[in-house]
Amino acid sequence: xxxxxxxxxxxxxxxxxxxxxxxxxxxxxxxQAVQAVIRAAPQITAALAAAVPRLQAGGRLLYVGAGTSGxxxxxxxxxxxxxxxxxxxxAVALLAGGAGAMFQAVExxxxxxxxxxxxxxxxxxxxxDVVLLLAASGATPxxxxxxxxxxDAGALTIGIANNCDAxxxxxxxxxxxxDTGEEVISGSTRLKAGTSQKxxxxxxxxxxxxxxHKVYGxxxxxxxxxxxxxxxxAVRLTMHASGVDDASARAMLEQCHYHVKTAIxxxxxxxxxxxxxxxxxxTGGSVRAALASDRTN
Numbered sequence: 001x002x003x004x005x006x007x008x009x010x011x012x013x014x015x016x017x018x019x020x021x022x023x024x025x026x027x028x029x030x031x032q033a034v035q036a037v038i039r040a041a042p043q044i045t046a047a048l049a050a051a052v053p054r055l056q057a058g059g060r061l062l063y064v065g066a067g068t069s070g071x072x073x074x075x076x077x078x079x080x081x082x083x084x085x086x087x088x089x090x091a092v093a094l095l096a097g098g099a100g101a102m103f104q105a106v107e108x109x110x111x112x113x114x115x116x117x118x119x120x121x122x123x124x125x126x127x128x129d130v131v132l133l134l135a136a137s138g139a140t141p142x143x144x145x146x147x148x149x150x151x152d153a154g155a156l157t158i159g160i161a162n163n164c165d166a167x168x169x170x171x172x173x174x175x176x177x178x179d180t181g182e183e184v185i186s187g188s189t190r191l192k193a194g195t196s197q198k199x200x201x202x203x204x205x206x207x208x209x210x211x212x213h214k215v216y217g218x219x220x221x222x223x224x225x226x227x228x229x230x231x232x233x234a235v236r237l238t239m240h241a242s243g244v245d246d247a248s249a250r251a252m253l254e255q256c257h258y259h260v261k262t263a264i265x266x267x268x269x270x271x272x273x274x275x276x277x278x279x280x281x282x283t284g285g286s287v288r289a290a291l292a293s294d295r296t297n
Contacts, residue, residue: 002163004136004189008182026191029184033195036162036178037203043176044203047158050174051130051204052211054156059128060089061205062155064120064146066096066110068190069134069160069197074102076201082230084214085222094119096142109142116145120153127154132204134197135159136189138166138177147171160200162193176200216241216264216287225258234260241287242267265290 011025063073077093080086097106125131131150135143138161147168150157159172162180169175178196183189209215214222219241225234238249241264249263256262256273266276268291283289
């Protein structure tokens with residue numbers, strides 16, 4: 001029996017726990033998700049190193065999963081544009097059962113390997129693409145079908161599973177095993193198995209965005225200021241990075257359509273928004289390199 005399906009011997013009488021003990025048991029078990037990701041750090045690091053050059057060459061992030069795992073992939077993909085201005089067309093999520101399965105389970109969809117392959121091929125994967133495949137069991141047919149198609153297309157495949165020696169992790173170019181063990185509620189991998197996948201995805205995608213110059217220091221300088229909260233965040237980030245006051249930050253941000261990167265470079269280099277954009281273009285979007293470039297010219 002898979003570890004993720006094995007009944008936990010620690011909480012065999014869970015339904016009889018007092019409220020406080022029930023909450024403690026569920027929360028305490030989640031700590032194992034963090035530990036599982038820590039143990040997998042070397043594989044996550046390898047995935048980062050392999051993915052960066054492909055994305056720098058124009059590749060996409062393609063997510064594949066079913067059920068909870070697939071929904072976590074969708075979540076990670078859709079957050080990259082507002083957080084890092086990562087183009088929507090370069091973060092594509094495939095979910096067994098289609099988009100409707102995000103809100104309502106589509107029974108049996110995860111058992112169709114041929115559909116997994118077909119869905120993956122429909123987005124025309126190529127050698128520069130990075131395919132993140134998720135399955136707690138590590139043996140979901142839909143995900144394995146997509147994995148085979150991705151490998152045939154020459155894409156980088158990263159398999160994330162919660163059981164040791166799972167086919168998904170073993171057959172992917174880079175396998176990441178998040179060994180979270182038995183669930184408090186037997187087989188409910190929406191619990192700590194899902195939590196570990198969320199942490200791993202956050203770590204991989206955030207690290208990628210750092211390497212792709214979407215972060216300056218630890219500031220998210222490539223966000224999309226699409227609402228009042230994010231506009232204010234853009235102002236605060238610009239003030240913090242450049243040392244100017246609120247009015248100066250807002251004035252420059254208005255000139256560069258609230259692109260924080262451009263505002264920071266313009267303010268610190270004493271340039272116009274257009275000049276700052278040009279410097280950033282020459283330095284691959286790196287704020288740090290743009291500032292250094294101006295000092296050496």
